[in-house]
Amino acid sequence: MKLDESHDVTFRDTLSTIDDKGKRNWVFAKKPKGKIYNYRKLFAYSLLAFLFIVPFIKLNGEPFLLFNVIERKFIIFGVIFWPQDSFLFYLMMLSFILFIVLFTVVYGRLFCGWACPQTVFLEFVFRPVEWLIDGNPAKQKKLKAQVWNLEKIFKRLLKHILFWVLSFLIVSALLSFILGAENVINFLKHPFPEHKSGFIALIIFTSAFYFIYSWFREQVCSIMCPYGRLQSVLIDPNTIVVSYDYLRGEPRGTAKKGDTEAAEKLGDCIDCKQCVHVCPTNIDIRNGTQLECVNCTACIDACNATMTRIGKPKGLIRFASENGIKTGKDFKLTPRNIAYTVVLTGIVIFFLTMLLTRPAVEANIIRDRNILPQIQIDTIVNVYNVKILNKTHKDLNLIIKPQNFKGNLKFFGDNLNIKSGKKTEPKMIIYIPKSELKNKNSILKFGIYSDGKLIEKVESNFVGPDINN
Ligand code: SF4
């Protein structure tokens, strides 16, 4: 769609991976090289190591991370979240969403290019296998166009078998975060008829991953991903994104050798298109920020290599905001960035405080309203329903003691020895001498002790006779 005849500025109104006839433009991305790519590789392989190692790490006998949605059991950093802790869990989810939003507002889609599992798997697992088997983009194009001979059949078979095996490994690792590593290994060791439904689910997920990485690929980021779709409302001219410095680069082109006059009129971009060849989403960053750009930074490395080769300063493509490029000023923290960072830090601190100060037990002591208070000579008797949940990894032997009153407690029904993750619900009778009561209604404070240590405090009310009568 041509918008401005005088400047010959044209904009696409289709995806970069779809041609005029609506057919897929297959991306044959060149392997990136450079300093930033090396950092990215290191980061991506650390994330992959995390994926495959963490399911085997235990803390206090529990998995380091577990998101068992089926049994509603969540373990984060070895801390078990019970359904009663849903508040903390929602807070954590909220912090995570806020983090992503605030991070995006300031740093754009950096998460997509560096930490998103889709990009990490595609660019650091599947594409390297493809480069290894099919070769560089020129060889890949040739192989695609050539007839089905022995070489093509062998390469295609090898690549797709490897893709399927890798998908299977990734799905198994991801499943370990839901079911636990031991369960997944057990499940894989046992014969198919014993785990029919689980095995079918594994095959379905593996096939979905295989489909994504062998065919759908960057379309996930461009079409499907809701986070990608949110970008247009989250970023603004102050957001840091991968940007082309058009003031420095334009007009692009190369002058004939010795034509210094023409060379002086040109910008630094020599139109070598290296930035386009490495782009995994098939875009030309020189056209500005685009929907498909995942901020992978491959084009920065490619352009820096070109600039070094022609003896110009690096950074023609760099991390900068639209306003930064326009004004030529480097990135500076704006009051908005500072405010967002403060809010985010506050949420994270609040969450960590709640997590670290979370009591070992969840306890409720509620007076049984179906049983009226009784007067036994000069003692008042109230009956209570006690409910205590053991949130720790060990079995607890608890004692409940009065904190602000003198009286006797008696228990019947369940006892106060609670297994890890289990609850106890005994009845409790409290005897308080009349002389100890100053009001008809008193607030009683209880201490819950384990191994002689106070681990939780609970309050309840006590109803006595009307003192004024
Ligand atoms: S334009 Fe650059 S940063 Fe954006 S996806 Fe392409 S290579 Fe990555």
Ligand code: SF4
């Ligand atoms: S790599 Fe740099 S010099 Fe080459 S076309 Fe891209 S922006 Fe221009």
